[in-house]
Amino acid sequence: MRRSRISDVALLAAALFFTLISIAPLLWMALGAFKTTAEMIAIPPVWVPDFTYWSNFATLFTKYWPNIANSLIVTLGATLLAMILALPAAFALSTMRVRGRNAIADWILSTRMMPPIAAAAPLFILFSAVGLLGSLPAMVLAYAGFNLPFAIWVSMSFFRQVPKELIEAARLEGCSWFQVLTRVAIPLSLSGIATVATFVFIFAWNEFMLALFLSNRGSQTFPVVISSFIGTGRIYWDYIAAATVIQCLPPVLFAVFMQRHIVSGMTMGAVKD
Amino acid sequence: MSSIDPFVERGPKATALSASAPMRRHQPRLWSGDRFQTGLFLWPTCLFLLVLTLFPFIYSVWLSLHFVRLTALHRKVWAGLDNYASLLTDQMFLAALRNTALLAVSSITVEVVLGFAVAKVFYELASRKWVNGLRSAYLVPMMITPISVGVIANYVFNPQLGVINQLLGAAGGSPVPWFGDPVWARISILLISVWQWTPFVAMLILAGLMSIRKDILEAARVDGARWWHILFRIEIPSVLPIIMLAVILRLIEVLRYFDVIYITTRGGPGDRTMVLTLFTYQQDFQYFQVGTGSAAAVVILILSIIVTTFAVRILRRIENA
Structure with a gap:
């Protein structure tokens, strides 16, 4: 490919420009996390804050640590539950002989596409009927439920790559299907499974709407707390900035380290990157 | 398979x-x-x-x-179908329906056009190692917590303190009322949604461009094809299925777009940025009208099923290709 120096520079400039637009708003908010209340509302704005000023984070952590903990518990719980339920099902659908396999797989895929809002009132009623409303387990169950289709579908594509000969050999040696799953299929697709679990973790960490009506004062997750910062009263932008940094840290790390998998993950594995 | x-x-x-x-x-x-x-x-x-x-x-x-x-x-x-009948005369619901459609058409159009341009830039630079770093940074908006996207939007679009109006002022422009104005509120939501989702569309199209076989491009060049021939005869036709997939997946996301609007305009001013999800949420949990809320939910459900039918087909086809 021959290209002139000028068009090379133009391409680079364009790439930098697009990237800048993408990250500038988040960076600007992140700078605010190091500003005092006064600096935050100063006109003209304080462009470069004092990065040794960490009091916003300290205040936020001491005051809202329970909510951050709620977020972590719900996210980890949902990820764990979703994977425990997804792996055997994905293995059965991808490897074992199942009647109506394609129909079941399509049904699972289509539940992934359904909007959670359409299940909002029924879930609210269901959880209040069983006395779980406002509890962390309610959110764990709901988050796991809505992420399960994704976890099953993408895990299936990893299990399909496990060589059939190995499974056959394990079966000949007298392994039960459960042993084939835990000793052959899962170890061989570990990196893929880790990717799926990380995706579920981020989706659950980012979830807001379900938490909005499933949580109560004590069980509020961090996104719900952040949303309550933007209200009718006085808005403390310095705390909000610090909260945004905390909330966005896992997804940003995810984007940086998992970049290669994001396209295939977001298209349910249909598009390989 | x-x-x-x-x-x-x-x-x-x-x-x-x-x-x-x-x-x-x-x-x-x-x-x-x-x-x-x-x-x-x-x-x-x-x-x-x-x-x-x-x-x-x-x-x-x-x-x-x-x-x-x-x-x-x-x-x-x-109630039979009474809840549905009342939806048809509910101005707020009709606005939500219109706005959802408007947001879908406008944001997805912009995202596909802009996304293609971005994908093409990254595609041309793909041989450089460091471009991976830029790509990671570029796709940050699609991964960060949607509620934070809304919070950041509140911050930068703030009429007095917001950095965008400050920059506009410094450049000699007049401040824009953003969320406070019936027209600007819609433009704001469009801008946020485009900011948030263009990376997704762009990265999909980029994956499509990368999968075009190099020998086809070489052969075209040897035959004297100019860049616009390659663009219109090879690249765009090759990524068309991927663009279809992107449009379908984005439609699904628009139908569940909630967090950002909830935290920025909350459907206002008036009904100008009301969407189906927010309408349903308010009926269910603010007015406790579960009947009406559920009727609206069923409308979203039906729209989703229509989109999903296409989605499942396209996903299967691309996966099996």
Whole structure:
């Protein structure tokens, strides 16, 4: 490919420009996390804050640590539950002989596409009927439920790559299907499974709407707390900035380290990157 | 798909065929006869999915056929299709329907055009190692927490303190009222949604561009094709299925767009940025009108099912290609 120096520079400039637009708003908010209340509302704005000023984070952590903990518990719980339920099902659908396999797989895929809002009132009623409303387990169950289709579908594509000969050999040696799953299929697709679990973790960490009506004062997750910062009263932008940094840290790390998998993950594995 | 896993699709009918292959003589014993185990693997998960997703959807339909308040569920009165009829005369609902359609058409159009441009830039630079770093940074908006996207939007679009109006002022422009103005509020939501989702569309198209075989491009160049020939005759036709997929997946996301609007305009001013999800949420949890809310939910559900039907087909086709 021959290209002139000028068009090379133009391409680079364009790439930098697009990237800048993408990250500038988040960076600007992140700078605010190091500003005092006064600096935050100063006109003209304080462009470069004092990065040794960490009091916003300290205040936020001491005051809202329970909510951050709620977020972590719900996210980890949902990820764990979703994977425990997804792996055997994905293995059965991808490897074992199942009647109506394609129909079941399509049904699972289509539940992934359904909007959670359409299940909002029924879930609210269901959880209040069983006395779980406002509890962390309610959110764990709901988050796991809505992420399960994704976890099953993408895990299936990893299990399909496990060589059939190995499974056959394990079966000949007298392994039960459960042993084939835990000793052959899962170890061989570990990196893929880790990717799926990380995706579920981020989706659950980012979830807001379900938490909005499933949580109560004590069980509020961090996104719900952040949303309550933007209200009718006085808005403390310095705390909000610090909260945004905390909330966005896992997804940003995810984007940086998992970049290669994001396209295939977001298209349910249909598009390989 | 059958080329990848030759075993799974075989029902009883195929046994004769597989038995003829000497390697697979033990197949019936190895690959089946475990109804119980298969069930154990599949049923708990399916049951969970039924209770947590399918049941709520069906229950929504049932609720939508009743006059019922969230605070008095036991006093349920059969309503037939009355809730749907009242939706048709509800100005707020009609606005939500219009705005959702408007947001879908405008944001997806901009995202596809802009996304293609971005993808092309990254594609041309793909041979450089450091471009991976830029790509990671570029796709940050699609991964960060949507509620934070809304919070950041509140911050930068703030009429007095917001950095955008400050920069506009410094450049000699006049401040823009953003969320406070009926027209600007819609433009703001469009801008946020485009900011948030163009990376997704761009990265999809980039994956499509990368999968074009290099020898085809070389052959075209050798034959004297200019860049616009390559663009219109090879690149755009090749990524068209991917663009279709992007449009479908984005439609699904627009139908569930909630967090950002909830935290920025909350549907206002008036009904100018009201969307179906927010309308449903407010009916259910602010006015406790679960009947009306569920009827709106069913409308979203039907729209989603239509989109999903296409989505499942396209996903399967691209995956099998």
